[in-house]
Amino acid sequence: MKVELRAVRRTYGTVAALDGVTAGFEAGTLTAIMGPSGSGKSTLLHCAAGLDRPTEGTVVIDGTDLGSLNEHGLTVLRRERIGFVFQAFNLVSALTAEQNVALPLRLAGRSAAPGLVLQALAEVGLDDRARHRPNGLSGGEQQRVAIARALITKPAVVFADEPTGQLDTQTSRQVLGMLRRLVDDHGQTMIMVTHDPVTASYADRVIFLEDGRIVDELTGALTAETVAARMAGTC
Template identity: 70%
Template sequence: MTNTPRDVVELWSVTKVYGGAGGSPVTALDNVTAGFPEGTFTAVMGPSGSGKSTLMHCAAGLDRPTDGKVIVAGTDLGGLDETALTLLRRERVGFVFQAFNLVSALTAEQNVALPLRLAGRRPEPARARAALAEVGLAERAGHRPSELSGGQQQRVAIARALITRPAVLFADEPTGALDSRTSREVLGLLRRLVDEHRQTVVMVTHDPVAAAYADRLLLLADGRVAGEMSGDLDAEAIAARLAHLEDAC
């Protein structure tokens, strides 16, 4: 009997409304319920303005929903004050963005260790080097960002996100600033993290080729879940499904 993996991140009837007082309110998410199982790779796509980034921000605890419930690694975020929420994000959530956000004056190893220093912990050099080795950059530990290619910088950013051993890694357009070959390297790395280490990855992307690396695709339109695809994802089928959604909007 196969055990169904538990959801590391759960959204229950999540609604997010921006604006109001003095302006017309905008509903970015409208009663969204979704789960992201442990050890899986989920891509999130949808037309412009569909709520992709808002979903990620609410799911990661970067933004609070107007209504509904978000649970990360068994913790209901709604019951946390800002300090507790910051601690949870620091310990249980990893982030990778399109912009690498590395500190230019620090080496790759120092950048990777930065989350531990910000948490008031003295990082062991071996731990940062092990994280760099995991992303194939052991020999680049002493290099600064200006001495690294874009793909190498993104891999340093991924190592930095993994240093706290997060329950979930959120990636927002992680290949948006990379060429196609380098994109494949970064996406292949994310795929291996899922397959070999059961890392849970949630990736917002506009690229069907990137989405095809995932186990599952969650489609959004007008702030609502508009469908899912799973199994052996195909970039052409994803592109066709997305085009159909855009035509309907």
């Protein structure tokens, strides 16, 4: 089990953003988290990734109980064992694609093995764009650079928050197909928040949240239609 949440509760004042969530995420799986606004999707992602501490309960990533770590320990874990892909690409505009991908290694005080960064860019089909800065790349290319950056440290798990939210339909499908291949070909564990049934249909499993609780789950051969129908019935 790469990621496990056990009876996780997160309150803000008197409001429970998460209310006793228990869920496991296996290696080599892509899970989509869905639910209406205010259902707890982002809070679940933040608690699972160590960006926020739960009020109660336990989060375990790759065998490490996050509750046992101080802030420095959490920072090191996020830097070395977790990858992030956000709706906003968050690339450094002054750096090239190659330099952006290498940034997590530099921040960790590590140097990239020869060819490692170009190999990461090749994985996302952008090794020929390594010297381009973000303003010379399309939105889809920028998101692919962000994916390569998330994977450069070979993290135990990648968290994605609306990863195709700024992309057009065709580019979204290309990026989602790439994420799916990374899971299938490299055994990557990926947890993705989305509101879009088409995006969720690329997952192995969809977890539905409502009022901070898991209210339903969908597995098997997923389609946008089956996800949308389940959303209509639960959210």
